Amino acid sequence: MMVNLKINNIDVTVPENTTILDAAKANNIAIPTLCYYPDLRINSDCRICSVEIVGKKGLSTSCSTLVTEGMQVKTHTPRVINARKTITELLLANHDADCTACAKNMNCELQKLANVLGIDENRFARVLEVRPIDDHNPSLIRNSNRCIKCGRCIDVCRNIQGVNVLEAMNRGHDILISPPFGKYLSDEFCTFCGQCSSVCPVGAIIEKDETATVWNALHDPQKHVIVQVAPAIRVSLGEELGQKPGTIVTGKLVAALKLLGFTKVFDTDFTADLTIIEEGSELIKRITTGGVLPMTTSCCPGWINFAETYYPEILDHISSCKSPQQMFGALAKTYYAQKENIDPASIFVVSIMPCTAKKYEAKRSEMGSTENNLDVDVVLTTREAGKMLRQMGVEFENLSEMEFDKPFGTTTGAAAIFGTTGGVMEAALRTVYEIVNKKPLAVLDFVEVRGMKGIKEASVDLGGKTVKVAVAHTLANAKIIAEQIKNHESPYAFIEVMCCPGGCIGGGGQPYGTISKTRTDRLASLYAVDVAMPLRKSHENPDINKLYSDFLGSPLAKLSHELLHTKYQPKRRH
Amino acid sequence: MIEKKIISKRFDKIDPYSIADYIATGGYKPLIKAMTGERIDILSEVEKSRLRGRGGAGFPVAIKMMALAKEAASVKYIVCNADEGEPGNFKDRAIMEKDPHSILEGMIITAYATRATKGYIYIRCEYDKSIEIMRHAVDEARKNHFLGLKIDKIDFDFDIEIRLGAGSYVCGEEFALLESIEGKTGRTRVKPPFPTSVGLFGKPTEINNVETFANIPVIVDMGGDEFAKIGTKSSTGTKLLSLSGNVNNKGVYEIPFGIPIKTVIDELGGGVPDSRALKMVQLGGACGPIIPRYLLDMIIDFDRFDEFESKTGSGAIIVMDDRWDIFDILLRNVDFFKHESCGKCAPCREGHNQLARLLRKFTDRKATVKDLISIESLARVMHQTSLCGLGQTSPTSIISTLRYFREDYIDRLESLEV
Ligand SMILES: Cc1cc2nc3c(=O)[nH]c(=O)nc-3n(C[C@H](O)[C@H](O)[C@H](O)COP(=O)(O)O)c2cc1C
Ligand code: SF4
Ligand code: SF4
Numbered sequence: 006m007m008v009n010l011k012i013n014n015i016d017v018t019v020p021e022n023t024t025i026l027d028a029a030k031a032n033n034i035a036i037p038t039l040c041y042y043p044d045l046r047i048n049s050d051c052r053i054c055s056v057e058i059v060g061k062k063g064l065s066t067s068c069s070t071l072v073t074e075g076m077q078v079k080t081h082t083p084r085v086i087n088a089r090k091t092i093t094e095l096l097l098a099n100h101d102a103d104c105t106a107c108a109k110n111m112n113c114e115l116q117k118l119a120n121v122l123g124i125d126e127n128r129f130a131r132v133l134e135v136r137p138i139d140d141h142n143p144s145l146i147r148n149s150n151r152c153i154k155c156g157r158c159i160d161v162c163r164n165i166q167g168v169n170v171l172e173a174m175n176r177g178h179d180i181l182i183s184p185p186f187g188k189y190l191s192d193e194f195c196t197f198c199g200q201c202s203s204v205c206p207v208g209a210i211i212e213k214d215e216t217a218t219v220w221n222a223l224h225d226p227q228k229h230v231i232v233q234v235a236p237a238i239r240v241s242l243g244e245e246l247g248q249k250p251g252t253i254v255t256g257k258l259v260a261a262l263k264l265l266g267f268t269k270v271f272d273t274d275f276t277a278d279l280t281i282i283e284e285g286s287e288l289i290k291r292i293t294t295g296g297v298l299p300m301t302t303s304c305c306p307g308w309i310n311f312a313e314t315y316y317p318e319i320l321d322h323i324s325s326c327k328s329p330q331q332m333f334g335a336l337a338k339t340y341y342a343q344k345e346n347i348d349p350a351s352i353f354v355v356s357i358m359p360c361t362a363k364k365y366e367a368k369r370s371e372m373g374s375t376e377n378n379l380d381v382d383v384v385l386t387t388r389e390a391g392k393m394l395r396q397m398g399v400e401f402e403n404l405s406e407m408e409f410d411k412p413f414g415t416t417t418g419a420a421a422i423f424g425t426t427g428g429v430m431e432a433a434l435r436t437v438y439e440i441v442n443k444k445p446l447a448v449l450d451f452v453e454v455r456g457m458k459g460i461k462e463a464s465v466d467l468g469g470k471t472v473k474v475a476v477a478h479t480l481a482n483a484k485i486i487a488e489q490i491k492n493h494e495s496p497y498a499f500i501e502v503m504c505c506p507g508g509c510i511g512g513g514g515q516p517y518g519t520i521s522k523t524r525t526d527r528l529a530s531l532y533a534v535d536v537a538m539p540l541r542k543s544h545e546n547p548d549i550n551k552l553y554s555d556f557l558g559s560p561l562a563k564l565s566h567e568l569l570h571t572k573y574q575p576k577r578r579h
Numbered sequence: 580m581i582e583k584k585i586i587s588k589r590f591d592k593i594d595p596y597s598i599a600d601y602i603a604t605g606g607y608k609p610l611i612k613a614m615t616g617e618r619i620d621i622l623s624e625v626e627k628s629r630l631r632g633r634g635g636a637g638f639p640v641a642i643k644m645m646a647l648a649k650e651a652a653s654v655k656y657i658v659c660n661a662d663e664g665e666p667g668n669f670k671d672r673a674i675m676e677k678d679p680h681s682i683l684e685g686m687i688i689t690a691y692a693t694r695a696t697k698g699y700i701y702i703r704c705e706y707d708k709s710i711e712i713m714r715h716a717v718d719e720a721r722k723n724h725f726l727g728l729k730i731d732k733i734d735f736d737f738d739i740e741i742r743l744g745a746g747s748y749v750c751g752e753e754f755a756l757l758e759s760i761e762g763k764t765g766r767t768r769v770k771p772p773f774p775t776s777v778g779l780f781g782k783p784t785e786i787n788n789v790e791t792f793a794n795i796p797v798i799v800d801m802g803g804d805e806f807a808k809i810g811t812k813s814s815t816g817t818k819l820l821s822l823s824g825n826v827n828n829k830g831v832y833e834i835p836f837g838i839p840i841k842t843v844i845d846e847l848g849g850g851v852p853d854s855r856a857l858k859m860v861q862l863g864g865a866c867g868p869i870i871p872r873y874l875l876d877m878i879i880d881f882d883r884f885d886e887f888e889s890k891t892g893s894g895a896i897i898v899m900d901d902r903w904d905i906f907d908i909l910l911r912n913v914d915f916f917k918h919e920s921c922g923k924c925a926p927c928r929e930g931h932n933q934l935a936r937l938l939r940k941f942t943d944r945k946a947t948v949k950d951l952i953s954i955e956s957l958a959r960v961m962h963q964t965s966l967c968g969l970g971q972t973s974p975t976s977i978i979s980t981l982r983y984f985r986e987d988y989i990d991r992l993e994s995l996e997v
């Protein structure tokens with residue numbers, strides 16, 4: 006059914022159950038908002054989107070009010086404009102509004118709002134009570150002095166991720182969005198997925214910035230600085246630099262990183278292919294020798310942190326494979342060092358990841374030859390990489406495309422789709438199927454495991470047996486999978502788990518403003534990258550085969566085990 | 580005599596611990612009449628009575644009841660709001676402590692009419708005596724088969740549980756109250772959906788004030804049409820008033836709607852002590868308007884109170900004589916609400932702090948004309964944009980005094996320069 010109404014005296018017709026906010030937007034008026042975020046619950050806490058409805062007392066929030074037949078809405082009366090300004094001034098009066106010293110400068114929804122509303126003075130006294138900053142973990146910084154209590158972070162953490170680390174403590178003016186009792190994130194069961202940082206409208210939750218460390222390394226003559234780039238970055242870095250969501254920038258990205266001064270630019274897709282070989286072999290071994298099943302993937306540190314904290318009893322179900330990022334780090338400081346005859350201690354490995362949890366992962370003591378010599382030295386998010394390119398003044402769009410360096414540059418389409426939910430599963434199935442059944446796959450695309458559904462299932466024929474597999478993304482869905490395993494009720498043999506909505510394309514370190522639509526754009530581009538690759542199966546990657554013959558021996562063999570596999574530790578719950 | 584005792588007819592005449600006293604004075608007769616005897620249509624009687632909620636907003640009770648009755652859910656709740664946390668209000672306490680069964684009876688009749696399955700009474704935690712009496716009354720009612728399984732041998736199960744308030748004023752707001760019963764922090768929810776469709780534990784819920792429920796047996800007893808003859812066109816029945824401040828006889832009084840405020844103060848309250856002059860009256864409690872002496876001819880009536888755009892219908896009348904400075908009252912109100920704001924929505928969370936700062940500038944005689952404009956604008960924005968009734972009504976005292984006592988503000992300006 007359609008509903009007719011007037012917005013600012015103009016007749017408009019929209020489907021029923023449309024909010025005033027969406028109805029106005031469909032008719033080219035963007036009512037300003039602040040706490041509203043398209044994929045999250047409607048809180049209507051900030052009241053910025055208030056409008057006048059003729060005949061109704063008070064103002065109504067357009068995000069939560071549905072249109073009705075004959076309704077007359079006024080979106081910009083002086084009364085409405087004054088209300089929006091007043092509320093924004095109130096927020097700014099209780100905010101550390103030092104924009105030029107803030108990571109969100111020019112990328113901040115509060116700042117943008119103040120600008121759109123034309124605020125040029127604040128009638129209200131500054132009332133900020135300064136609170137300590139939480140930077141006690143490797144991934145995220147929480148600065149309550151910039152928090153506007155919009156509740157978005159609570160919503161993602163509680164309802165999308167099912168982790169529930171953040172809450173609104175105290176009441177009234179003293180309200181504080183924080184882990185319970187004002188503790189640090191690291192005291193709590195935080196998985197460092199960074200989804201909160203991705204939705205925070207202001208600079209109150211941000212990733213720990215490590216760009217300065219990278220600049221220093223790049224200009225340290227003692228260091229051989231190399232960089233690896235995760236699968237999802239090729240479809241999101243362009244967006245970070247102002248291009249359309251989903252723009253594929255693989256070649257320009259290599260060129261840009263070369264301009265920054267990295268000696269070699271490598272592709273994490275290479276170790277994604279390697280992961281498929283190791284993890285596929287592990288799966289086949291578990292299936293054929295009566296090992297622990299189901300086996301889950303292990304490339305996502307958000308999932309690992311979640312399992313270690315909440316489901317310690319299922320840790321032997323997780324593949325022992327390190328993530329592609331860490332496999333890369335381990336090989337860079339062994340295989341690559343030997344091959345190029347470089348002192349491993351001088352090699353400085355930077356990763357560009359869509360992910361804040363990867364910062365934590367890289368700092369785990371087991372991820373290096375010693376605690377002081379970690380395999381990956383610095384992890385930058387997509388946003389930090391974009392920041393460095395802006396600092397350098399790189400004219401990204403004008404760059405000519407370049408290719409990734411060898412020996413970690415030849416990759417397959419299977420590895421590219423690691424960046425999306427279902428991608429690791431599909432890549433694994435392409436390889437495991439062909440190895441076990443000893444015949445080529447007729448169709449490479451496993452469409453059942455693609456798409457944004459929370460938990461996807463498929464069945465494959467392996468050696469005459471039908472094996473059920475599943476794919477889950479977001480931790481709320483991971484919880485369902487983990488419960489099944491814990492209760493010995495899991496019907497699957499192999500499960501891919503990714504922590505972020507959509508997988509890494511929706512990672513916590515991706516460009517701000519990521520919503521369902523941007524995720525599907527990035528996802529479509531990754532599948533386009535896959536289709537365009539000459540090789541689309543990991544086991545056909547010639548450089549992987551060379552790596553085994555020259556260095557590792559065979560999958561799961563001694564050296565592979567030492568360098569490419571790891572163990573998990575139950576985490577103490579406080 | 581201007582009093583009309585319908586709700587308070589048993590006050591001080593029966594032992595509140597005695598269900599026998601209640602029954603002997605006609606109690607539970609309406610319930611039996613509704614359920615067995617003439618099988619009257621409770622919903623239509625309540626509709627005909629035009630009863631409006633007594634918790635403040637004056638919402639028609641029949642609309643909520645019918646909405647709940649229509650819901651098909653197998654679990655439905657009735658909640659009695661006995662949180663009474665607003666300074667100046669104490670009439671619900673009087674009903675609980677003097678005629679507890681009238682509330683239970685009203686809830687049971689409402690449950691029967693709407694097919695609700697369980698009831699809660701949410702009582703302000705400081706009301707020790709009310710809690711004790713209500714608990715006792717629930718036990719007695721259960722022993723006498725007015726509550727529990729197969730009430731009075733007919734096929735209807737309904738029981739009531741007492742819950743203690745969480746100690747904050749905002750928990751009296753209906754959604755915050757439901758959150759609190761659910762064990763969460765008392766913060767309101769986004770509306771719609773309203774409680775009658777998605778309420779307590781996600782189930783359809785009707786929530787009414789103590790006095791509202793106490794009216795239900797009366798309506799069943801005398802019939803809706805008869806009830807509607809009491810009071811005024813917009814406000815039928817009687818109202819319990821909490822009269823306090825500078826009056827000789829403070830206390831709870833019951834009057835039919837339509838009596839002028841002045842009459843109440845003079846005849847029931849016995850006027851202002853020491854023959855002092857009355858300066859102003861605050862209606863409804865801390866969230867109500869402050870009006871000057873010349874408006875006291877105004878009758879007590881929901882529609883008249885509506886003119887102040889605030890929910891002043893809870894029946895508090897706070898009288899202040901000429902010794903009072905409006906800024907003392909305003910600051911006390913604002914500090915109260917600043918402390919009680921749940922902090923969920925921006926205008927209320929941030930606004931009270933700023934209102935308090937601006938008011939202090941007036942008490943310190945440091946205010947500028949700009950501050951006067953700011954306080955007026957801020958109070959209106961909070962009133963128009965806050966999420967729940969707390970922030971919407973808390974600025975009422977400022978908005979009304981800016982209208983009726985503007986000279987008091989001007990007097991306190993540091994200078995008249997703009
Ligand atoms: C901040 C706030 C506090 C309230 N406190 C009470 C209260 O203590 N008792 C009450 O009956 N209603 C209170 N109300 C009104 C309730 O939200 C609700 O409207 C009422 O319980 C409905 O009952 P009624 O229709 O019978 O009046 C309060 C509202 C607000 C906004
Ligand atoms: S969060 Fe936004 S408004 Fe606040 S200081 Fe940072 S950029 Fe400025
Ligand atoms: S930390 Fe950010 S997302 Fe969370 S409530 Fe504060 S402003 Fe909102």
Ligand code: SF4
Pocket residue numbers: 198304305306307308359360361362363503504505508509510511512513514
């Ligand atoms: S899904 Fe990707 S971005 Fe998100 S936590 Fe896992 S690895 Fe990081």
Ligand code: SF4
Pocket residue numbers: 749767919920921922923924925927928965966967968969970971
């Ligand atoms: S108006 Fe005040 S009490 Fe009500 S929701 Fe907003 S902050 Fe909470």
